[in-house]
Amino acid sequence: MPILPALEKGFNTIGIITKSTIGEETEVLRKIVAIIRKYRKNLLFDVHSAPVVTGGKGYEKAEIFNKSDLVIVLGGDGTILKAAACISKKIVPVLGVNMGNLGFMSEIMPYQLDEALKKIFKKNYKLDKRAMLRVTQYRAGRKINTFLAMNDAVINQGLFARLIELKIEIDQRKVASYKADGLIIATPTGSTAHSLSAGGPIVHPSLNALVITPICPSTLAIRPIVIPNNRQVKVTIQTQRRGAYNIGLTMDGQITIPLEYGDEIKMRKSSRQFYMIRLAPKNYYRLLREKLGWSLHTRD
Helix, strand or coil: CCCCHHHCCCCCEEEEEECCCHHHHHHHHHHHHHHHHCCCCEEEEECCCHHHHCCCCCECHHHHHHHCCEEEEEECHHHHHHHHCCCCCCCCCEEEEECCCCCCCCCECHHHHHHHHHHHHCCCCEEEEEEEEEEEEEECCEEEEEEEECCEEEEECCCCCCCEEEEEEECCEEEEEEEECEEEEECCHHHHCHHHHCCCCCCCCCCCEEEEEEECCCCCCCCCEEEECCCCEEEEECCCCCCCCCEEEEECCCEEEEECCCCEEEEEEEEEEEEEEECCCCCHHHHHHHHHCCCCCCCC
16 A cells, blocks of 8 residues: 555654553563664654653553654563554554564564655655454443444353353344353454454455454354445344343454443444554464464465
8 A cells, every 4th residue: 555645744643552560561662762772753652652662641541642743562462452542534644663573463572663654755665554443332222332342242151151142234134133141243353353363264355354253152153344444333222131140242352341231232344544554574373373383384
């Protein structure tokens, strides 16, 4: 993807978003900040990095995106997912620096940052555009919550292995009503996350699709389905729960809210998109081999 006109002016303000435990890696963070400061850019620090670097309070993630031209995320995939949930309509590219474990979405390691910034400031990069999922909760016909997710939205009952009855509609057309441990609605980016563990397909991130994956359905005929992402998926909770056994809706494994009988969850592709900086063409199939442990002895 070429550089967008909105980014032609360059990156004058850089936001720093880090994992919550960055205080345990103070020296690494300070070295990274020293590298960035060599380029004489205005830096904004989030609430986790600011106390370490400046002693201040820092900015919330949404403020970082609103005020920055480029955001550098230091952490693992979870840190990137938390950041993605806070994007605005403004186009702000993200450079992921892997300081976690899996690093499925991160572009570089910390020791590669200096060379990466040289390329970025010379506009020698490409943008990897990822679709976002807008998830809206309705109760008694009234909208009460709206969230963004880059990977998935999951409906289940947490620690309690009891079946939930769900009704699924696509563009107001009934698809099925069934009982299962839960349900996952995933983007192509999220197809290699929870959905894959539940038996869903791997979908290339460039495809305009959504994946609907049931979790352990009581009927074997209920299978995962891939649909165009310009459709709206509505899930209605048809199980009445008693006591403390609540059904929950979780976005990207980060935010969970309780659901009640009759709640409707509507999901569709968001008008907002997440832009990740890529410094070299990505071999998606090599990434799958490396991260999922396929053919570990294959070199190319």
